[in-house]
Amino acid sequence: MAAVKSQPTRIVIVGGGYVGMYTALGLQKKLRSGEASVTVIDPQPHMTYQPFLPEAAAGSIEPRHVVVPLRKVLNRCHVVTGRATKIEHARKAVTVELADGHVEEYEYDVLVSALGAISRTLPIPGLPEVGIGMKTIGEAIYLRNHVLSRLDQANSTNDPELRKRLMTFVVIGGGFAGIETLAELEDMTRYALRYYDGLKQSDVNWVLVEATTRIMPEVSAKLGVYTVEQLEKRGIKCFLDTRVKSMEHGHVVLDDGTEFDSDTIIWTAGMKANPMLRDTDLPLDERGRVRCTAAMQVVGLPGVWAAGDCSAVPDLSRTEEDPNATCVPNAQHAIRQSKLLSKNIVASLRGRKPKDYFHKYLGSVAGLGLYKGVADVFGLRFRGVIAWFMHRSYHVMFVPTVNRKFRVLVDWTQALFSGREIVALGQIHEPKAEFDRATKS
Known part of the structure; x- marks a missing residue:
């Protein structure tokens, strides 16, 4: 009598960001034929390399x-294009709202929580109405078109107050995302102004608001001070240790009494764990992240794994100084955790012990516009062109796939010779508007 072939292990990965995609990629390379099936669930059919969003914008x-x-x-x-709305590990099932709106359940034997963090907002009057996020490629495209369209409108108006409002751009949040977005977009507007006869550099007002006393805490304090000095030399107003009290109708009020109007308010003030995790029976820490062991296994739940921004993985490089230290939610940890996670899952399926994640902090790099940057690597500090080159080299090394690496390098090479693209394609936000006008004429 022929033996009954066992069914392949069902692996479900919730999240298709860096951790989810690279874990799935590692699994499809390492798993034997028929050993397991892998399902990846994400609302978007693509993975976004977020460190490049400022340059895309x-x-x-x-x-x-x-x-x-x-x-x-x-x-x-x-690959399932849908939003996971619930995880019930007691039933080993994930509830998913698919792209067409209907709901399905996906059962699993092995679960990977690879959800990304979302923007952390505060109850500031006006923020939901006028704030612009910077977490997705859609937001980056919108922001680029929005900023360039403000230049077009400012160049067309004779109202000095309206022009001042249109030409005032605010970034709230002094972390990496905020500083790189601010620096890149300021560099873009500076370049674009050469093509506007009615606008001068002195008409543009870029403003940074940061609630703490320093920016980019991942780099040394000296490089943080240097970055602020360089931004101020470019005419950017930096408000440190300052909070936004209100931004209703674009009227920004700071807690030091400063008030001004702006038509562009970019919110990059931190991240928080995905709220969907609250609709699960997975163990969460006080910040809403999934509790994990150093091997990225979810505490107390065999066959369940987590990594990335929404996981509380012990940071073994810091546990001597702080026994409760966990990995901070940044790209460095996501990149390195994803490489080990697929190996650990395969090892577990084959009866071997998974390895603990250990990452010694190597440093940080940040771009501040074309030919400008800061880097803090192996305790050495770099500024200017060298740091800018290190920033680009680091990220092109880690951007996924050879295809994307090549395309990014071509984009950079073309920009070096022909400058930035400064075309605003605002029509993509209302693609039917022109056709609707034509049908009514």
């Missing part, structure tokens, strides 16, 4: 080259 990189199509890369996995 500023026209140094083509936006399509910042994203990786999941179905093309994960050709041996089942």
Whole structure:
């Protein structure tokens, strides 16, 4: 009598960002034929390399080259375009609202929580109405078109108060995302002004508001001070240790009494764990992240794994000084955790012990516009062109797939010779407006 073939292990990965995509990619390379099936669930059919969003917004990189199509890369996995709304580990099921609106359940034997963080907002009057986020490629495209369209409008008006409002751009949040977005977009507007006869550099007002006493805490305090000095030399007003009290109708009020109007308010003030995790029976810490062991296994739940921004993985490089230290939610940890996670899952399936994640902090790099940057690597500090080159080298090394690496390098090379693209394609936000006007005429 022929033996009954056992069913392959069902692996479900919730989240198709860096951790989810690279974990799935590692699994499809390492798993034997018929050993397991891999399903990746994400609301978007692509993965976004978020460190490149500021350059995509500023026209140094083509936006399509910042994203990786999941179905093309994960050709041996089942990709589901939908939003996971509930995880019930007691039933080993994930509830998903699919792209067409209907709901399905996906059962699993092994679960990977690879959800990304979302923007952390505060109850500031006016923020939901006028704030612009910077977490997705859609927001980067919108922001680019929005900023350039403000230049067009300012160049067309004779109202000095309206022009001042249109030409005032605010970034709230002094972390990496905020500083790189601010620096890249300021560099773009400075470049674009040469093509506007009615506008001068003195008409533009870029403003940074940061609630703490320093920016970019991941780099040394000296480099943080240097960055503020360089931004101020470019005419950017930096408000440190300052909070926004209100931004209703674009009227910004700071807690030091400063008030001004702005038509562009960019919110990059931190991240928080995905609220969907509250609709699960997974163990969470006080910040809403999934509690994990150093091997990225969810505490107390065999067969469940988590990594990335929404996981509380012990940081073994810091546990001597702080026994409760966990990995901070940044790209460095996401990149390195994803490489080990697929190996650990395969090892567990084959009866071997998974390895603990250990990452010694190597440093940080940040771009501040074309030919400008800061880097804090192996305790050495770099500024200017060298740091800018290190920033680009680091990120092109880690952007997924050879195809995307090549396309990004081509974009950068073209920009060096022909400058930034400064075309505002605002029509993409209302693609039917022109056709609607034509049908009514």
